[in-house]
Amino acid sequence: MAVIDEVYALAAPYWQTRSNEIHVPEAYDLAKRLLAEIPEADPAIVLPAILLHDVGYARVPEEDQLKGLAGAPSGWEPDITRRHEVEGARLAGEILAEVGYDAERTRRIQAIVDGHDSRPEALDLDDAVVKDADKLWRFTENGVRIAHAWVGRTPEEFVDFLETRIEGWFFTDAAKALARTTLTASRAAIARDRA
Template sequence: MRSPTSTRLGRDIRTHIPAADGIDAIVMLDDADDAVWQRAAPHLAVRNNDSHTLYAYGLARALLSRIPRADGAVVRPAILLHDTGWSTVPQEQILEAIAPGGGRPDLIRRHEIEGARIARDVLGDLGREASVIDRVAEIIDGHDSRDQALSIEDAIVKDADKLWRVTPHGIRIVCGWFDLGPEESLRLCASRVDAALFTEEARAIARGLIAAAAIDHAPQRAGLV
């Protein structure tokens, strides 16, 4: 019987790996964004909003890199603070507020209004410009319930928030929320994303994420490493 072919090279190639700061798509929170995050995080420790927010931040940064006319000084704090208002909603009601086939529009509005208030407090404490605070609060107050984007910055925040649903993390978390299998979660998340996006850049990201996730459920993928 033939032995399986080794897939290990057998030598160290680490000297050929570039530094992270030389790869544009690798992003981390800088000091200014981390200051917002540190104040937002206590409000995000409900319904996986903390991890969701960080992934949405990464997606927003990816969109900003392709839409240079957008103001990152508005988008970045807005995405970090957008879901802080869920901390004011009873935890047992949060999933019902967003559940397919149900929903609580009143609670969705509540988290937007309270999130805008929290954002004003956080950014005010950090000494951000009044014009930035106003724009961030305006975006958060309507990021889920408003059907139209008020600006390119609003569009990016909305798109980054929705794109999270079709990331590997989003699909896995939604499985747990609604007791779904991975393929069911993929179908649910995919159906709730594309039509909700505002930018072509976000639609391209969504299609790539959905296509890659779908291959996990292709019969040809079964049993492969």
């Protein structure tokens, strides 16, 4: 088994909360699409980091999980955001050690996981691609269907909101372009629901 598939198999049990069993595999696919456009980024950093970025939610009580989101109707508690990052970085270290991952790359992956939501700037291009793939998922059909409720908006309001965030959220031009085409498809899918 390729090492990335071993990481996938060890990370997957931690996705069974907060719709991460949908979010993470789709964000992983989006990361691969970005990597195809950004050859300077390192797949050996980006791909494990996206698979592991949210494993820490498995260590946050379910009733607190939606507080880890700016704009949540329940109120945003930044320490919940931090808890899933800190727990995630620790679990990422354990999983990567279990598969015998390179120590220097493991440290860089842990640093990405540790600030994937709370750190506004990207540490480097690999971090930027992970941050972009994570946010891009909200623009997908499943992302809109799931995440609109997290912030107390209708799906239509949510896609309009996402459109205003493209320039501000994304670091890479590849992600901005993918966000636009993905949002067009999601908007059409939602309109079909209403028709």
